[in-house]
Structures are given as structure tokens and as C-alpha cells.
Amino acid sequence: MMKSLIILCALAWVSVIAYGDSQYQTQAIDSPDRSFPVFYQQLKDKMSFSMAWNDKVKSPKRWRKQGLAKARELIFPYEDNTPFDAVVIDSVERDGYRAEKVVFNISAESRVLALLLTPDGDGPHPAALFLHDHGARFDIGKEKFVQTWGDDARLKSSQQWADKYFSGRFPGDELARRGYVVLSIDALGWGDRSVPGFKTDSQQALASNLFNLGSSFAGIIALEDKRAADFLASLPQVDTKRVAAVGFSMGAFRAWQVAALSDSITAGVADCWMATMKGLMVPGNNQLKGQSSFTMLHPYMARYLDYPDIAALAAPKPLLVFAGGQDKLFPVDSVQEAFSRLHEVWRANGVEDRLLTRIWPDKSHTFTEDMQDAAFAWLDQQFGINR
Template structure:
């Protein structure tokens, strides 16, 4: 259409509609001149609108179901979105090295954690016939990738990793190896590397590879978080299958990202019968504040499941573990997890365990003087709690 004809037609329309102006015809003269929030430049300007559209449509507070019905439907949706596929590959384990640690034996064991991956794990086995209670230790993120399984269990014949893990233990665990501490109590302990840590890492993974790995896994039809979740389920099944393990007493234990993995696994795996969760809990919206690690493009991908916010919040997923016993710790000085977000999540969780008539099986605690840590006193208190749940 020629410009002159278009101008004539537009003038005619405006004449017939006196309320309409040239600016109105174009939805006003204003337009977006910046794309991100001014503080961190990680949120789009319209992120509050998007937050309002996070429905959590299957969350506990919105449901009209019995606890059993809610758990059944919620688990079906969680497994659909969190697990990329089902895997029943034979484990075919092989012990390749072991050392005597007095009351227990430390082993390096290789097994098929999935159809695609055969991995090296550290396993601690008490001496005697058993069966013994057991615990799967799930390591943190920490932006430290040279060690994974070694963060919880003391390694051997590897001086570089031993030095690295001891420094980690000194920083977060009061110089202790929590896996070894629990083995001294008579537990079979298994500690594995998540994809990207320890034997499954690469140089400079912290700065370059995490986001690229996550992008490529999306392209392959899965996710970084999904692979980790699937392998954690498989590791729990492997641990429960060990001849010296009492299948009715198998716990998941995690710190930081490992705590995320622990409550997630308690919900997803029938092999897990109790869980200890240290320093990772909050509502999704409550953690969505500038500067939070869950919003950063590197570390966050290991814990981000696409589309889960349409259906379930973090405390909802954790609550799918009810009526299993669960202990959840938070640090009052932990800058990664705002206390209000933690308290809101705890409130939802207690409501679910109460509805299941087992509120005494959920213990939550904010250590007011603690930051992001799992110190000796926290370990002792949580391990005493676990002994009690398992009748020890």
C-alpha cells in the first residue's frame, strides 16, 4: 500500500474513533529500554510476573486429596519430570581394592550405575555377618570438582585427593569424614561421584563445562539434574542390594547440594527408608532472590528440573517422602537459604507429616549460630537421631 493511501485510511479511522490517538494505535510511546534487573542482571525485568505464574498446581496446600492419594499422584508427576528414564541394568559390582580400618573395611568398588556409566565408589563395610543399617552419602557442589565421594569418605593411595578432601573436611565437617564416623557406628556406607565430580570430572569444570554440559544434556532430551537424580536412585538400589545390608534400614545423607539430593531421593526411591538433610531447603519463590546460587548459570543446573514449578514446590517434593523419617537442618547464618524461605518450607513439610499422623517422624531445626556447614555437633545429633529411627 502506498504511504499516502495508508495515511488517509489511518486518518479516517482516527476520525471515526475520537478516543484513539496515534500513540494508542501503537500501544503507547513507551517501550523496554533495558532487559534485566539492575542489581544482578540475572532476572528479566518482568520476572515478578513470571513468579506469579508459578502455579505449583499439585502442591500440598492446593490439594483436596487424602495424604495417600496426594503422594501417589505427586510421585507419578515427580518421577515423570525428575527422572529421564527407568534403568534396570545389572550392577555387576567388583571390589578392586580395600583397607582394614579396625571395626570396618574400606573398599573401592566398581559397578554399573546406569546403562551408560560404570563408576568407582567408596564403600565402608562393618566387620561381622550383619545385616547392618546403611547410608548413602551424597556430596555437595561446592564448586570443587576434583573430589566428590572423597568429601564424605576418607580415601587412600591417592595423596592429592586425600589432601584435598582433608582440607574440605576441615572447612565444613570439623575435620571429620562423616561417612567414616557413621561406619564406626556399624553402618554400611556408600559414597559416589555425581557426574562432574571426582573421577567423573574434567579440568576447569567450575568455570566452563557445567553450563555446556547442561546445555548438551538438554539437547539430548534430558537434564543435568535428571541424570544426577537417576543415578542417586540407582545407587540407593545398589546399596540396598548388598548382602550385609538390612533393606529396611537404608538412609540417604547429604550436605548442601547433597541435601537437595537427599530429600529428593527419599521421595523418589523406595530403597531409602530415612533421610538426613543438611543445609538445603526452602521454597522456590523464597530462594528466588538476587545473588542466590540457585539462580546462577553454572552451579544451578545440577539442581534445576525443567517445568517442575508448574506442579510441585521444593518442600512438596521432599514431603512426598512422608511418612518416612526425615531430619532437616538449616543454618541461621546461612546466606544461601533465607530463614523466611526455610521456615515456610518447614511449615509445609510439617503439615504433610502431620496429615500422615507421623509428625514425630519429621524433625526440623534451624541452628541459629551456624552457617553453611555440617559440624561435629550437627553430625553427632543427626546420627543419634538416625540410630533412634533404626532402633539402634
């Protein structure tokens, strides 16, 4: 502990020096990482997680009820029950399913364009809400998971993304071919909802201004994900008992979050985003750099619940969480600690068989074809689909 504290203080943007009988903080001269104040460890020690799961919890149901109330209070900036008023503006027929561009009210303030895939044949069908990653690329959002049409530039961009992270596949289209209704949306700042320069200039400004407005970037995304889940579940072709949230990277964070917070979601598939808060607070981690982190930071959450606790509020719903053993964004020891917490909660609920966690030793930050196949086969099993 003392060794790690010394290292962290060496990285701090201020240092402590002695002058006579007094000590005071001053600017560090050689500081390769300016993310930490010198009192970093003291603040970290104060992270109480007062409502976190622990072995003294006697009633998993009561813990979930109280945790959900607190999580919803801290995460959602407001309630929104605006009518969706959906309109289909374009469609194409594909092999085994129909692809549509649909416009709907995702909130009282935002009317958005989404991509909707519906399998051929009589419904109701199982369904999946696809939640895209951050990826430091903002010209595409919903198109990262679903193959678009009528826009050559976006199609080229999204194919490059699929080649880099998804073995050349569009996972949403793959699940549609398997008989699922698929909805893919843009988070605020991506695709049709982006602006030039968002990568370098606007993310932190947007987050700051949302704080000024009494909200948060992460809160807006969470609210809209819940609304998208409700919209998907409201469609007549959807089986409301079989609606999954599927996400990669930041989308994985969104997937287990909405699986916990939304009654419309009945299962979750999350690839490459799970760890403890303290485990991610290490030099160089993206959670400490601003920009992308604001899409996942809920003010004051550390006083009550850790990341695995929020995900565990989904129990007893089925949940799959994958991680890459070579993923530099998520330290393996922190991932393992989070996985252990998840298993404790599902075990206490008597449904540990509904939770699948797996670290893929040779994988980095990806959702490759074999990972997709394993995840989708698991989802079929949870929804009682035999192939």
C-alpha cells in the same frame, strides 16, 4: 508488593521507557544484577504449583501417589535396570570396619568407582548412601564424605574439605564406626568423573547439551542417586529396612529427593538445603546464576510441585532437615515456610514424630561435629539402634 516490584525492575537487565503513547523495553544502563527480566514478577506470579500440598488435600496417600507419579515423570530422564555387575578393586582394614573401592554400573552408560565401608561383625547392618555437595570444587566428590587412600593429592584435598565443613571429620567413616554400611559416589562432574575447567567452563555447557539430548543435569544426577540407592540396598550385608540417604548442601537436596523417589531409601538426613522456590528467587542467590543451579533444576517442576512438596513425598518415612541460621544461601523466612509445609504433611500422615526440622541459629553453611552427632543419634533412634 509494589515496593519489591520496583526494586526488582531496577535490577532487571531491561527496562521500560515511554515514548509518546507507547512503552517498550530497552537495555538498562545501570544494572548491578542482570538475572531478572523486567517481567520477572509476572512470571513468578504464574508459578502455580498445581499439585502442591494444601489444606484442601483430603487423602495424604492419594496426594503422595499422584505427586510421585508426576515427580518421577519430570525428574527421571528414563528408566534404567542395568545389572550392577559390581567388582571390588581395592580394600583396606580400618578400626571397626573395612573400606573398599568398588566399581559398578550406575547406569547403562556409566560404570563408576565408589567407596564402600562395611562394619566388622555379622550383618545385615543398617546403611547410608552419602551424597556430596556441589562446593565449586570438583577434584573430589565421594572423597568429601569418606576418607580415601592410595591418592595423596585427593586425600589432602578431602581433608581440607573436612576441616572446612565437617569439623575435620569424614562423616561417612564416622557412621561406619557406628555400625553402618556406607556407600559414597561421585555425581557426574566430580571426582573421577570430572574434567579440567569444569568449575568455570563446563557446567553450563554440560547442562545445555543434556537438554539437547532430551535429559537434564539434575535428572541424570537424580537417576544415578536412585540407582546407587538400589545398589546399596542390594548388598547382602545391608538391612533393606534401614537404608538412609545422607547429604550436605547440594547433597541434602539429593538426599531428600531420593528419599522421596526411591523405594530403597527408608529415611533421609539433609543438612543445609531446604527452602521454597520463590523464596530462593531473590537477587544474588545461587539459584539464579546458572552453573551450580543446573544440578538442581528440573524443567517444568514449578508448574506442579515446590521443593518442600517434593521432599514431603517421602512421608511417612523418617526425615531430618537441618538449616543454618547464618547460611546466606538460604533465607531463613523461606526455610521456615518450607519447614512448615513439611510438618503439615507429616502431621496429616499421623507421623509428625518422624520428622525433625531445626534451624541452628549460630551455624552457617556447614555440617559440624555437633550437627552430625545430633543427626546420627536421630537416625539411630529411627532405626531402633540403642547405644
